[in-house]
Amino acid sequence: MHANNFTRRALLAVSGATLVPGIAGLFSPLQAKGIAPTLTMRGGANNYLPGAPIVERIGNGGFWMSGAVLRAGDGMPLAERRIQIWAHTTEGHERDPHSHGATLTDNQGRFQLEMPQIVPAFGQPHGHLAYDDDVEFKTVFLRPVMRNASDTSLSADFVLVPA
Amino acid sequence: MESAKAIFIWCGLALVVILPVAVAANSPLLQWREPIYILAGFAGIVAMATMLCQPLLVGGRLPGLAQRKGRQAHGAVGIILILMVVFHVAGLWVTSPPDMLDALTFSAPTAFSTLGVISMWMLFAAASFALVRSNIRARFWRMGHAICVSLSVLTAVAHAILIEGTMGIWSKTVLCLLVVAATAKVMADIRIWRSFRGWRT
Numbered sequence: 001m002h003a004n005n006f007t008r009r010a011l012l013a014v015s016g017a018t019l020v021p022g023i024a025g026l027f028s029p030l031q032a033k034g035i036a037p038t039l040t041m042r043g044g045a046n047n048y049l050p051g052a053p054i055v056e057r058i059g060n061g062g063f064w065m066s067g068a069v070l071r072a073g074d075g076m077p078l079a080e081r082r083i084q085i086w087a088h089t090t091e092g093h094e095r096d097p098h099s100h101g102a103t104l105t106d107n108q109g110r111f112q113l114e115m116p117q118i119v120p121a122f123g124q125p126h127g128h129l130a131y132d133d134d135v136e137f138k139t140v141f142l143r144p145v146m147r148n149a150s151d152t153s154l155s156a157d158f159v160l161v162p163a
Numbered sequence: 164m165e166s167a168k169a170i171f172i173w174c175g176l177a178l179v180v181i182l183p184v185a186v187a188a189n190s191p192l193l194q195w196r197e198p199i200y201i202l203a204g205f206a207g208i209v210a211m212a213t214m215l216c217q218p219l220l221v222g223g224r225l226p227g228l229a230q231r232k233g234r235q236a237h238g239a240v241g242i243i244l245i246l247m248v249v250f251h252v253a254g255l256w257v258t259s260p261p262d263m264l265d266a267l268t269f270s271a272p273t274a275f276s277t278l279g280v281i282s283m284w285m286l287f288a289a290a291s292f293a294l295v296r297s298n299i300r301a302r303f304w305r306m307g308h309a310i311c312v313s314l315s316v317l318t319a320v321a322h323a324i325l326i327e328g329t330m331g332i333w334s335k336t337v338l339c340l341l342v343v344a345a346t347a348k349v350m351a352d353i354r355i356w357r358s359f360r361g362w363r364t
Contacts (some may be wrong), residue, residue: 042265042270043262046262051308063253093196095259121196122259124327147325
C-alpha cells in the first residue's frame, strides 16, 4: 500500500515535471513572437472589388460587422486603418458594387460598420473583409462564417505584419 | 390490386420528388437571389431527385417501366441528370465565378464544394462507362459503373446535407436517405459484388 502510494506520488511528480516544460513549450513561442499574424482565409478574396468607398453604412443596415486591427508581435492597436467589407445580403449579391463598403479603425484599432443582414449564399452565411493597403502592412482577406443565419452581427480581427 | 400498388409507388415517388422542390420554392432565401442563382439551385435539387429515379429504373422497380423499358428510361434520365449537374455548375459559375473556380480546383474553404465536384466527376465517369460499354468486358463495365455511381451518390448526399440553402432540412434528409437506400438495394439485389469476385480471370 505504502509502496503503491509512493509509486503514485512518484508518477505524479514525474508527469508533473514533464507537463510543466511541455505546457511552457506551448506558450513560449507566443511570448517570444507575441501575437501571431492573421492568415488570409481560403476564398476570402472572392468577389473583392478594390477601392470600395468609405461609407457611413452599407445600404439600409441592420447588421453589424466589427473587429480589431492589431500589429503582429506587440499587439499594438492600429488606428485609421481602412477595412473593406462585403457579403451576400438581403440587399444584393457579393459581386454587386452596392454590397461593398469600407470603414476606418478608431484609436483602439476597432472598427464597426452597419450593413444589410447577411443571408446564406454558396452554402454558408458568411462575410468578407479585407485589409488591402499592402504598403505598410501585408494584405489580408478574411471570410468569417456566422454560427447562425439569424445572427445580426459578425466579427473578425486582423493581426497584420509589415509589408 | 397490382394497379393499386402501381399507383401507390408512383404517388410515393412523386411525393418525395415534388416535396423537396416545393419546400425549396417557399424558401425565404429566394427573395434575395437572382434568377440564375435560383435556377442553378433548383437544378441541383432536380439532379438529386433523378438520382433517386436511376436505381429504381435500372432495377425495374417502377410499375410500367420494368426490364427493357426501365433500362431505356435509365439512360434517358441519366442524360437529364448530367444536364442538370452541368446547369447547376454553370449557373453557380455565373452567380459567383471565383467561388465556382475554387470548387473546381479543389481549393474552396467549404467541404461541400469539394464533395460536390467529386460527385460530378464520378457521375461523368459512370456515364463514360456506359458510353464505352460495348467495347469493354461486361464485368469491367458493371464494376466501373457501380463504383463510380456509389461514390457519386455518397458525395452528392454529403454535399447536399452540409449545405445551408433553400432545401428544407427534413425533405432534404428524406430524399438523400432514399437515394442511398435505393442505390444500395438495387445493387444488392443484382448481387453486384459477384462482378468483383475473381476479376483477374
